[in-house]
Amino acid sequence: MNRMIKVVVVDDERYAREELTYLLEQHTGIDVVGEADSGESAIMKAIQLQPDVLFLDVEMPKLNGMEAAKALMELKKVPLIVFATAYPQFAAEAFRINAVDYLLKPYDEEQVKQTIIRIQDKLLPKENLETISRLGKLAIEMDGEIEYIPIRDIFYMYRDEKVTKVITAKQEYDLRTSLKELESKLTPLSFFRIHKGYIVNLLHVKKLTPWFNGAYQLELEGRSEKLSVSRNYVRDLRQQLEV
Structure with missing residues (x-):
């Protein structure tokens, strides 16, 4: 993503x-362009910096x-809003304002990541993501050669001790790349962590x-195995899948 x-x-x-700010800057594609310490200065920063979120x-x-x-809803360029607070009782009002998400303090890295995914879904052109998903390939080194696996051909990946297993219709590949590193590259496409x-x-x-x-089992087309979906991921998975 450029x-x-x-x-x-x-x-x-x-x-x-x-x-x-630190948690947000761990994610590729996020640029924290400014900070504000009050509602008034937030409006001024929004006018001056024209942020997306x-x-x-x-x-x-x-x-x-x-x-x-x-007040931000009245601007010419209306930014997306994510409320970040220690008070859960404001959630209903937040979503009436069409907030993208509602983060609770203390911040959780996984929740921040899911919020970024929602933001990307709203702001990044889906046509481009679909093209990348269709044309992009994952490089896997085998016996000194590099094999390129089409992203679309990958069913799922999982961590097995020190190796990441990549499962396709025809073959199972071993990668030394960590699951977390793969996730950061592939989540903006069509991949999602379920466990x-x-x-x-x-x-x-x-x-x-x-x-x-509260957990679910997930089935993939053309595969017989059932994968466990942790209850912490169920809501966000359904939001990703459902129109």
Whole structure:
């Protein structure tokens, strides 16, 4: 992805701004272009910097996050809003303002990652992502040669001790690349983590079946095995799959 997503982080607590900025900057394609410590300065930063997204605290003196968000809706270029707060009771109001997401403090790396995926879904042209998914290839070195596997041909990947297994219709490949590194490259395409040790290609998902304790089992087209979907990933997986 060549397109950088411009972000402004708004929080009246400096350490909260620094923590969220750090987490966001771990992701390729995210550019934190500014910070603000109040609702008023958030509006000024939005006018000056023209960000794509504001991560907005709710509880701030004078103009709070909800009031600032409503004022931002009047701008010529309206940024996406992600509320980031320690107070879950504001969630319903946040989504009435059409917030992209609602992050709770203390921040969780996985939740931040899922928020970024939602932002990318809204801002990045899906035609480009589909083209990359169709034309892109994963390089796998075998016996001194490099074999290129079409992204579309990959069903899923999982970690097996120190090796990442890549499963296609015809073959199983071993990679030394970590699952986390692969995830950062492939998630913007058609891949999604369903479990601590598994990433699947959403293009091949056939069925989701409730299992137990909030978890699900996932079936892929052309595969007989059933993969476990941890309950922490179920909601976001369904959002990715469903129109």
